[in-house]
Amino acid sequence: MSEIFARRLKKVRQQKGWTQKYLASQLGITNGAVSGYERSYRDPDLETLSKIAFLFNVSTDFLLGLPSDLHKQLYDGNGKIAEDLINYLGTNPEAPSQNQITANTLDLAVRINRLPKKIQHVLTSLIDNLEEINQFND
Numbered sequence: 001m002s003e004i005f006a007r008r009l010k011k012v013r014q015q016k017g018w019t020q021k022y023l024a025s026q027l028g029i030t031n032g033a034v035s036g037y038e039r040s041y042r043d044p045d046l047e048t049l050s051k052i053a054f055l056f057n058v059s060t061d062f063l064l065g066l067p068s069d070l071h072k073q074l075y076d077g078n079g080k081i082a083e084d085l086i087n088y089l090g091t092n093p094e095a096p097s098q099n100q101i102t103a104n105t106l107d108l109a110v111r112i113n114r115l116p117k118k119i120q121h122v123l124t125s126l127i128d129n130l131e132e133i134n135q136f137n138d
Contacts, residue, residue, distance in 0.1 A: 004065030006040035007132070012056040012063075013038075027051050065128070 013023050013034075020038070024031040027048055036042025044052065053060045112120060 002065055003040050005063055006038050008063050008065070009052065010038045012058060016056065023055075026055055065125075
């Protein structure tokens with residue numbers, strides 16, 4: 001599939017504290033197969049990919065490194081930022097203050113929303129990749 005899939009699978013597995021052997025037992029495959037996925041020399045079939053996504057509560061798009069449709073979820077029909085995002089940012093201790101969210105995040109979201117859909121997808125992929133790189137640099 002890709003190096004992104006291999007890295008993301010390993011990352012989510014390690015975040016749960018699971019060994020390759022344990023993941024393999026949950027998927028009904030060998031730990032050699034899991035190792036192959038994480039080394040990017042073997043690809044899971046669609047059923048196994050779906051099981052992996054389910055076990056780790058992530059989307060197959062995330063695992064495959066595809067752009068998400070998060071930008072569609074940010075707005076309701078009136079162009080307002082989603083309440084869930086505000087609630088998340090408001091309860092996250094590392095998040096900016098509500099004033100910063102309103103002034104900075106909303107402005108950026110509105111500007112991105114005005115761009116063509118293809119550019120929005122590119123920006124979403126870029127942000128996903130930058131977040132992934134940042135996690136490896138921590």
